[in-house]
Amino acid sequence: MPTPHISAAKGEISDTVLLPGDPLRAKWIAETYLENPVCYTEVRNMFGYTGTYKGRPVSIQGTGMGQPSAAIYTHELMDYYDVRTVIRVGSAGAVHEDIELRDVVAGIGATTNSSMNRIRFQNVVDYAPVADYGLLKAADRAAAEAGIDLRVGQLYSSDTFYTDAPEIEALLSDYGILAIEMEAAAIYTLAAKFKARALAICTISDHIIKGTALPSQERQESFGDMVEIALNAAVQS
Numbered sequence: 001m002p003t004p005h006i007s008a009a010k011g012e013i014s015d016t017v018l019l020p021g022d023p024l025r026a027k028w029i030a031e032t033y034l035e036n037p038v039c040y041t042e043v044r045n046m047f048g049y050t051g052t053y054k055g056r057p058v059s060i061q062g063t064g065m066g067q068p069s070a071a072i073y074t075h076e077l078m079d080y081y082d083v084r085t086v087i088r089v090g091s092a093g094a095v096h097e098d099i100e101l102r103d104v105v106a107g108i109g110a111t112t113n114s115s116m117n118r119i120r121f122q123n124v125v126d127y128a129p130v131a132d133y134g135l136l137k138a139a140d141r142a143a144a145e146a147g148i149d150l151r152v153g154q155l156y157s158s159d160t161f162y163t164d165a166p167e168i169e170a171l172l173s174d175y176g177i178l179a180i181e182m183e184a185a186a187i188y189t190l191a192a193k194f195k196a197r198a199l200a201i202c203t204i205s206d207h208i209i210k211g212t213a214l215p216s217q218e219r220q221e222s223f224g225d226m227v228e229i230a231l232n233a234a235v236q237s
């Protein structure tokens with residue numbers, strides 16, 4: 001029996017899954033980087049594919065935008081399909097002066113304004129969602145081998161894309177946050193719950209402090225470095 005949101009049969013999804021927010025990015029990654037990709041779900045047009053990379057089975061599953069959506073896919077993958085390694089491959093907005101457009105950032109941790117973990121931990125604990133150290137090391141190694149400067153630091157997983165309080169983003173930058181995205185904190189938390197491994201890697205598509213952005217046609221091309229790091233980390237670790 002499939003899950004409510006994924007129509008694959010058990011065994012059709014690898015234990016190692018890349019998680020882009022955009023389902024069309026899942027399609028592009030599968031068709032560009034995997035050998036023999038097969039689409040295993042089209043429920044809600046949130047595409048998922050399994051193929052091989054360097055001889056190892058790897059799946060790519062879209063998550064949609066925001067922590068509630070990403071949490072549904074991560075939960076079903078880990079709880080029902082026995083997925084044990086996930087790497088988010090996302091876009092993010094830089095909030096730090098040292099980060100530039102097209103930089104690839106790996107989130108060692110994910111600060112968040114989401115209420116999801118407040119609900120989970122009954123408003124008693126401020127849980128600190130963190131990446132899997134082994135996966136992070138594998139990504140760092142894969143980036144070095146490819147000659148890519150992987151920036152490692154904290155992400156901010158926000159529940160809002162548009163904000164009325166830009167001063168919060170400036171404050172977070174002062175406290176070392178590199179970039180804003182919308183899913184990593186939920187994915188890291190669920191990986192901990194299911195004794196799995198998670199890492200979020202993001203390409204900087206816009207710079208919130210500097211007010212610059214990649215033209216839309218350049219976005220997909222700029223994701224190549226991130227995807228290669230993620231796939232090589234996935235198969236090496």
Ligand SMILES: O=P(O)(O)O[C@H]1O[C@H](CO)[C@@H](O)[C@H]1O
Pocket residue numbers: 020021022064065066089090091092161180181182183
């Ligand atoms: O490009 P993706 O992976 O969707 O990630 C980022 O882009 C979306 C916002 O435009 C949010 O999902 C954010 O996390």
Ligand SMILES: O=c1cc[nH]c(=O)[nH]1
Pocket residue numbers: 091092093094161180181182205206208
């Ligand atoms: O969540 C996101 C993703 C890309 N750019 C942003 O500013 N925020």
